[in-house]
Amino acid sequence: EDQVTQSPEALRLQEGESSSLNCSYTVSGLRGLFWYRQDPGKGPEFLFTLYSAGEEKEKERLKATLTKKESFLHITAPKPEDSATYLCAVNLRDNYGQNFVFGPGTRLSVLP
Amino acid sequence: DAGVIQSPRHEVTEMGQEVTLRCKPISGHNSLFWYRQTMMRGLELLIYFNNNVPIDDSGMPEDRFSAKMPNASFSTLKIQPSEPRDSAVYFCASSLYREAGNTIYFGEGSWLTVV
Numbered sequence A: 001e002d003q004v005t006q007s008p009e010a011l012r013l014q015e016g017e018s019s020s021l022n023c024s025y026t027v028s029g030l031r032g033l034f035w036y037r038q039d040p041g042k043g044p045e046f047l048f049t050l051y052s053a054g055e056e057k058e059k060e061r062l063k064a065t066l067t068k069k070e071s072f073l074h075i076t077a078p079k080p081e082d083s084a085t086y087l088c089a090v091n092l093r094d095n096y097g098q099n100f101v102f103g104p105g106t107r108l109s110v111l112p
Numbered sequence B: 001d002a003g004v005i006q007s008p009r010h011e012v013t014e015m016g017q018e019v020t021l022r023c024k025p026i027s028g029h030n031s032l033f034w035y036r037q038t039m040m041r042g043l044e045l046l047i048y049f050n051n052n053v054p055i056d057d058s059g060m061p062e063d064r065f066s067a068k069m070p071n072a073s074f075s076t077l078k079i080q081p082s083e084p085r086d087s088a089v090y091f092c093a094s095s096l097y098r099e100a101g102n103t104i105y106f107g108e109g110s111w112l113t114v115v
Helices: none
Strands: A004-007 A010-014 A019-026 A030-038 A045-049 A058-060 A064-067 A070-075 A082-092 A100-103 A106-111 B006-009 B010-013 B018-026 B033-040 B042-050 B053-056 B065-071 B074-078 B088-095 B108-113
Touching: A004 A030, A004 A082, A010 A064, A010 B010, A019 A082, A030 A070, A030 B065, A045 A058, A045 A064, A058 B042, A070 A082, A100 B042, B006 B088, B010 B018, B018 B088, B033 B074, B042 B065, B042 B074, B053 B065, B074 B088
Parallel strands: A010 A106, B010 B108
Antiparallel strands: A004 A019, A019 A070, A030 A045, A030 A082, A058 A064, A064 A070, A082 A100, A082 A106, B006 B018, B018 B074, B033 B042, B033 B088, B042 B053, B065 B074, B088 B108
16 A cells, blocks of 8 residues: 655654654555645645656755665755655556545744 | 635534534645544545546545545535544645646645534
């Protein structure tokens, strides 16, 4: 069964304390891996897409990396405004290419 | 460009009533998705459409749920009759499907409470 897990479930950081979030997947075929940010009361906001192992993407304090079995979202010197739930999703290879499976998310709190 | 637009943002209804949620996808997108999000189960795909045609509705929980997409700019998700366990946030999302890959963009959600 295609599965996406994320760890940790929740993470508390002090402002400026760098860390990483993990997304592990066991799927039959991967078309892409996506990272989203979700603020309370809002819809998920797209951050990155990664398509192949070894690929990296960066945006401000965030960097996403991909291996054959997992992805990491590295947060460098986080600020309180980085507090949110971070979701990863995998786009599976199927007949229509529209099958997205989401992980449960990591709740990040950055304290000033 | 306007994002995915959903209405209503919040709805409180009594058990047994009909609920209709509405979605306007991003202009030019050819795929539309309905997701449900709860604390227990996270984000679950209910149904998706390609070019207004329902492709996969295996995530629709019961016959009480139905979805339509009469044209490229409008979709509805209907629950009839509603039950308390349907309380959740319902997200609509859209994408422009390409062979090389596609990204889905979400609306702000419809918060449903069934009492």
